[in-house]
Amino acid sequence: MCAAREEDVLQDLVGSDGAITEAANGVAARFGLGRVTHLSALPGAGGRNVLIETEEEPWVLRLGLSPATLGGVSSGLPTGLDVLRSERFFAAAVREKTALRSPWPYEIDDARDLIPVPYAIMPHLAGTTLGWAEDHDWGAVGTALAEAALELHRQSWPAAGNWDPATNDILPSENDPATRCRALVLDLIDRTAMTSEPLDSSSTEWLSERLVHLYAEPVKDACLVHGDFVIGNLRMAEVHRTWSVTGIFDFENARIGDPEEDLVVHMWWACYGRRPEAAVSFLRRYQRDGPVSTRIYGYVLASLLGNWEYGRRMNFLWYGDARTFLDWAGPLYDDFDRVVAAAVG
Numbered sequence: 001m002c003a004a005r006e007e008d009v010l011q012d013l014v015g016s017d018g019a020i021t022e023a024a025n026g027v028a029a030r031f032g033l034g035r036v037t038h039l040s041a042l043p044g045a046g047g048r049n050v051l052i053e054t055e056e057e058p059w060v061l062r063l064g065l066s067p068a069t070l071g072g073v074s075s076g077l078p079t080g081l082d083v084l085r086s087e088r089f090f091a092a093a094v095r096e097k098t099a100l101r102s103p104w105p106y107e108i109d110d111a112r113d114l115i116p117v118p119y120a121i122m123p124h125l126a127g128t129t130l131g132w133a134e135d136h137d138w139g140a141v142g143t144a145l146a147e148a149a150l151e152l153h154r155q156s157w158p159a160a161g162n163w164d165p166a167t168n169d170i171l172p173s174e175n176d177p178a179t180r181c182r183a184l185v186l187d188l189i190d191r192t193a194m195t196s197e198p199l200d201s202s203s204t205e206w207l208s209e210r211l212v213h214l215y216a217e218p219v220k221d222a223c224l225v226h227g228d229f230v231i232g233n234l235r236m237a238e239v240h241r242t243w244s245v246t247g248i249f250d251f252e253n254a255r256i257g258d259p260e261e262d263l264v265v266h267m268w269w270a271c272y273g274r275r276p277e278a279a280v281s282f283l284r285r286y287q288r289d290g291p292v293s294t295r296i297y298g299y300v301l302a303s304l305l306g307n308w309e310y311g312r313r314m315n316f317l318w319y320g321d322a323r324t325f326l327d328w329a330g331p332l333y334d335d336f337d338r339v340v341a342a343a344v345g
Contacts, residue, residue: 009063009117010047014039024052024061026114031107031121033059044232046070051124060103060249062087064110064118071310072227072253073162081118083252084108086163088120090251093224097155100148101125101247125247127235132273140243142281144236145229145266148245149282150290153223153259160222160257170256177222177258178214178295181302185211188305192325195312203325207301210333214298219258220291227253229262230269259290264300264336271335279336283343292344300336304329 015021020036028036034054042049048063064080074083085108094102103122110118130136157170160180164171173180185207192199199207226233228250235247263286270279286292308325311318322328 009065009115010041010050013061013063013115014041014050023114024050027061027109027119027121028052028054030109030114031059033121058124060122060124062120062122063115064108064120069314070252071306071313073255074252075310078165079118081108081110082165084118084120085165085168086254087251089163089168090224090254091122091249094152094248094251097224098151100151100245102251103247103249122249125235125249127237127246129234130231130236132231132269132275136238137241137243138270138275138278139281140241141231141236142266142270142278143285144243144245145231145234145278146282146285148234148248149229149259149262149286152226152229152248153262153290155223157222157224157256160219160255162255176219177261178219178298180257181261181298182211182214185302185305188302188309192305192309192312195309196315197312197323197325200324200326203329206326206330207305210301211298213294213296216294219295221259222256223259225255225257225259225261226251227255227262228265230266258295258299260293260295261299263292264296264303267296267339268300268304268332268336271332271339276335276339276342279339280342283340287344296340297337300333301329304332 013021013023020039024036024039028034033052034056036052036054038053040051042051048065050061052059052061064084066080067075067077067083074086077083077086088106088108091102091104091106094100095104103125107121108118130141159172160177161170161172189199189204226248233248233250234245236243237246263283266282267279270276283292319328
């Protein structure tokens with residue numbers, strides 16, 4: 001198989017109308033997956049995941065595309081292969097240090113004879129990935145997510161830091177997570193200036209005024225932070241009206257940091273998806289056994305701005321009629337504030 005551009009690789013791999021391609025059969029033979037019965041592209045902004053259904057069990061093939069096409073921590077890695085290696089490191093850490101299920105084994109192939117980019121093969125986790133438009137008991141879903149987050153954050157690490165491709169380990173950061181977050185916001189402002197929608201002065205001033213929340217109190221513990229802890233990256237199941245998380249995946253933005261960094265993505269997405277009850281129950285349950293401070297008001301700014309920079313850089317039509325970051329993020333920040341008040345009040 002040969003693709004002229006990286007963005008064509010997934011389309012060529014799946015084939016027209018889910019046709020089983022020679023490359024897919026080759027991957028299945030290489031990793032002993034069994035006879036391929038169906039292929040389909042999985043949803044997601046990155047367009048790099050394929051569901052491979054076999055006679056034995058389903059698998060996911062994940063393409064290691066250029067970090068320039070990604071957002072968050074992974075966008076700073078040298079190569080697409082390193083993105084996959086980083087994910088494998090954190091998938092192994094979740095498996096070894098928590099009771100949560102991550103995609104394992106996580107096998108990587110960089111031969112580039114079957115597919116012209118590196119890729120990973122992993123089991124398709126059991127359960128369902130929910131969507132905000134679906135009709136569920138969203139309060140119960142939020143509680144289940146909080147319990148999974150608490151389990152993810154239970155094991156402390158010696159120091160905050162990012163995965164290092166040279167050592168295949170965590171490189172401790174010279175700064176605490178709050179200071180790193182402030183530096184990230186400033187970097188995102190600079191990167192947004194290179195898109196078609198640079199931040200206007202009102203948006204920049206609005207951000208600056210609220211970053212003071214990052215220094216409400218010192219960060220005490222470092223733990224594994226998923227970096228994009230939201231329903232789209234979780235598998236869930238409902239048994240007797242009780243929800244639980246059956247698996248967690250997509251570790252491309254994982255790092256070791258402040259557990260409170262992991263609270264904000266689900267919360268603002270729940271507001272965006274018009275399911276604030278999922279955010280209220282989430283924060284209410286998490287704070288019973290985990291740390292919650294006003295730092296979350298700083299972390300949510302970084303998450304919102306990271307989404308804005310990535311979406312504008314990739315020309316995704318995510319923001320409706322909003323012409324400035326403040327137009328889009330301001331109402332979500334206000335909704336986030338109302339959720340916090342409801343959960344801690």
